[in-house]
Amino acid sequence: MKTSPLSRAMKTSPLSRALLVLAIASASTQVNAQDSIVQDQSAEITFVNAPNMALNQQQLIQAIILRNGQALLSQTQQQVAAGNINRERSLLQPELFAEARYTDTERQSTTSDRLSNITSAFGTIDEQNTDVEAGVRVPVATGAELVLSWSGNQREGNLVEAASNGDSNTEAVASLNVSIRQPLLQGIGNRIANARIKEAELQHQRAEYDFHDQLLRVSSSALRAYWRMYLSSQFIEIQQSALDNARNIMQETQNQVNAGRQPRTALLEAEARVIESRAALYNEEQRWRDIQSELKTLLNLSHDAYAMLTFTPIDSPETTPYGASQNFDAYAEDVLSQWPGYHSALLARDIQRLQTNRAVEENRNQLDLVAGYRTSALETRIGDAVSESYATTYPTWYVGVEFSMPLGANLKRSGDIGSAEARQRQAEIELRDIEVSVVNELRTRLHQLEVAHNDLQLAARNQQLYGELYAAERSNYTLGRGRLRDLYEREDDRIEAQQRHAESLALYQLALVAIRLAEGSLFERYGVQINKTLSQG
Structure with a gap:
């Protein structure tokens, strides 16, 4: 990745900005399995305080599961719940x-x-x-x-x-x-003791589902940062190219001014353009550094110990349409049947029913x-x-x-x-709310995918057209038949089209992560086995 100064602030289309706001809730792409990251025998990624560490999405998810603070806290909650089972079982233990x-x-x-x-x-x-x-x-x-x-x-x-x-x-x-x-x-x-034991067992199962849900969410946050890092890297390359181009144009303008084919004010305009491009590049590099810091925080890496560490995304963006199910009702039902948050709500309802029955028994x-x-x-x-x-x-x-x-x-x-009956009604309301939320989320994310993929196709064509227009204008300027202002306008259009295409690529990856989070299929997509990870933990 190049590391010169920056370019001007990016321009985005209204459609792209709307998609970015919507999709900043997720991201994904094709996994290119590479051995560029040093790993020990426990599959824990070893991070080295050095720049340009190649990273793919599968490795990122595995590291997040093993290192993220919120994931580790959620895992310890499972251990607390397992201890509660033994504590309740002790009620029926001889003494x-x-x-x-x-x-x-x-x-x-x-x-x-x-x-x-x-x-x-x-x-x-x-x-x-x-x-x-x-x-x-x-x-x-x-x-x-x-x-x-x-x-x-x-x-x-x-x-x-x-x-x-x-x-x-x-x-x-x-x-x-x-x-x-x-x-x-x-x-x-022993109805009271048996009810307490059953509640503890259900709480332990719920802690497992909550842990799975937490892992999904922190992993999706990491993947969103991954694709924003990719987008920032692309913007830096675009702005670096624009800066190099501005310098070349300034040199060519100097030659044309010396030859009397351009006025001296054209040279001032060319120099101002170089300054604008450098400032824009600085801004993009700062945004890239912010995302690097965000990833370190998600991975629980201290900045003091890993000040030089930077990540380089190596996965290629997916561009093929997402294969959505034609039968939405069956698709939504299948998602609900395996969504960890829904299972957690089911168990919460069952726990409240047990607590209601226990309240009746304890007050006989x-x-x-x-x-x-x-x-x-x-x-x-x-x-x-x-x-x-x-x-x-x-x-x-x-x-x-x-x-x-x-x-x-x-x-x-x-x-x-x-109180127990009121908590039971709360659990039933929450369960119904999750059912509606999951189904609505699926519809929204599927529509987001369709819009993002269509926008990606349009952006690719848009980039091609403005690239050809810029090439034609640059040829005219080289031959002395064009104005510098017209050339800069074409270059602005070309840069904006390149940025829009890079942004559309990233938005489509974000939309893919969003749908896989909504489906609960994020780990299956990247071949991550949660049970195996838990046993390692």
Whole structure:
């Protein structure tokens, strides 16, 4: 790419400006697979702080997926969602528990102690207690919680010694315990826990679709920058050619002034033309540098570390008409069936339905059946008590029900369910909005493609005609039969036609990227496998 000064500000047709505003939402072309970019074994592009790095669209998309900050943030959201699944699944996970406590008590005897025959002689009661319990809590499919545990207590002190007439100062109690709490209304069948797990799984699927959607959007932004970089490069070449031509004309004008075939004012006009062309070239080069900076930002490349890095687009623009489907309804339905944003909205609706059902379940009245059974063994040593705790000589069991409900209107129930139903309606409205948006976007982008391709054909013919007119005028001027002003007017027309053709090429590529973004087919077009990329990430 040439790097001299700049040319004058470009002229664009009203149609081209309208298309540029419309299509600056995307871009695309034919992929020329080349090995000009250094790659490591993980397919990560290695960027070198050097100018003129050849880059095609496929390589750009791969680098964007692996490096773009927004894409990486969206990918970490998948990891957050995966962690939430495990957190919710833990609600149905058996739990091992154990606790132990040692207590050393020394207290004055109370009036009640002194009235007792055993403790009447004690001014101070000295006692040590060791309490231990270990077991498991097991959630069961009915929604009940089953607790199986072993507990023991060892007590020693002067009170125990007095009660045993000095035979021992230690007393040990051990027992096996079984208890169960079975919900009969709220939480029966683990409906709340299962709903939370299902919601987490759907949220994870939605995060995957959101990640795919985010990758599509950042990739399309990169491709738009790619084709604006191409357009800027073409404008620089056009303006560089115009500057070279202006210098040649100035030299030829100098010769004609010296020969007396042109007035001296013609030389002043030729010099002014050189200055205008140089200024226009400077402007185009600055626009090119801005796009280079935009690409570095999208690729998460620090300007300090890659100040010298510049990119050179190597893909050729596509010029063939886009093969649109003749049956638009079937085409739109097929696009919806695979569009990640639509799938994300479907999952959002399903999640809100689950949350509505869960709000109903969580606000039922509380009615639980509770039951338990335990053994008991009393010995002087803890080891003996443990051995005897398996016997059923001294059992204790209980059974009962527990009930609770709000007094008056259940404000929590009405608030939770009302909010959940409102969020469900929001999700359904959003889903319908996306359906309409996708279909309308497809129609708009297809029409944009048709207009852009027609404009491209017209611009190509326009460039050819003005090129021939300029060549004829230049020949007349060389022969001394034309005016310098007429030559400059023809050159202006030729430059504008060249710019319009380059702009039409870029606009058609932008329109192609726009339709592929709308279809969700951007990655398929460039052979990028998202699942493989995710596994690398």
